Amino acid sequence: MRALYVTHPQVRMDANVPVPLWGLTELGRQRAEAFAASGVVPKGAMIFSSRETKAMELADILAKVTGTLVLADHLMGENDRSATGFLPPELFEATADRFFAEPEQSVDGWERAVDAQARIVDTVTTALASVPHGTPAIFCGHGAVGTLLKCHVAGRPISRSEDQSRHADRGGGNCFVFDLAAGKLLCEWTAMEQFAPGWFG
Template sequence: MTKLIYITHPSVEIVPNIRIDTWQLSEEGQKAAKRLSKLNFYKNVRLVYSSREPKAIETAQILSEKYHFKIKSYKELNELNRSSTGFILPDEYIKAIQYVYQYPDRSFQGWEKLDKSYERNTEVLQEIIKKHVGDLIIIIGHGQSGTLIKCWIKKIKPSWAEDPKTTGCYFIADLNTNKILQDWTKY
């Protein structure tokens, strides 16, 4: 069985005046990543895939310190590019994310279109799957990217209903049967 564990980074240090894609884990996020390392996922894992964003790489590095696996990062696993607006308040952010799910072929105020993010995330996932048939694949990324991958696995349209709506979660999927074995779970 080819199995995927998709892990979202935990909470970040929000710094409104710097680029979102450079944010790092908060102190609580670092503690959450250490809790994540106690889960029994990593036996015999030699390689973990990650987004290139610092919050995802930092999560992977905390796990690698304990389990000594290699980390391969792909920019295609980065989250939806929202650099045109930078930080927006949480209530506004929720409305914006709901908008991009509802209108995946449109840009919200200059953001990357969800369709484009879906395409790049699922294309790199398919490359990874080809390299690891019958293996456990672990990817560390972002809630929105994970939602797109989860919906691709389930062969459904990406939607807000499938989004974890928080950081620090994971889901597990059987890629041979396209079944979600465990839905988003907080760690």
């Protein structure tokens, strides 16, 4: 079964607000709405989402096109970084590099990459089991766990080189198509704007 994983686009960062509560910026919302209107998202598709605000906002925008409900699960959330809280961009990038480079270690208290990978793979597997045959499935989530899912599907080691920022839009709003049961990655990270209708075909 083919499925689409989509990351939230640009978010409004605020050091005084918990990261899971950050929402989309105006640019992020515009990109999500343009993606929803592009014809990529088919009516009737089942939409699964992380419970984090930015992912839910993306999922709600897509659901207006599909005409379906959003099925949210906190287990689809981003890797747990609550031990450090907000980090300035430069420090965050350095810590994220370590997160991917040392997948079996907890970096400054962050959830280990191997644990986050097992969590997202198990949760997506469970979600897909509920999807009727022939119904498209869309997952709205985050860059790090999306990359860990992508690595698993493709049979590749965990690496920052697989991250969305290395392949597509650095601000997020990227997607890839996959078949989890078959273990096939059907495309690399692709920016929303470059994704064409017909990917289910």
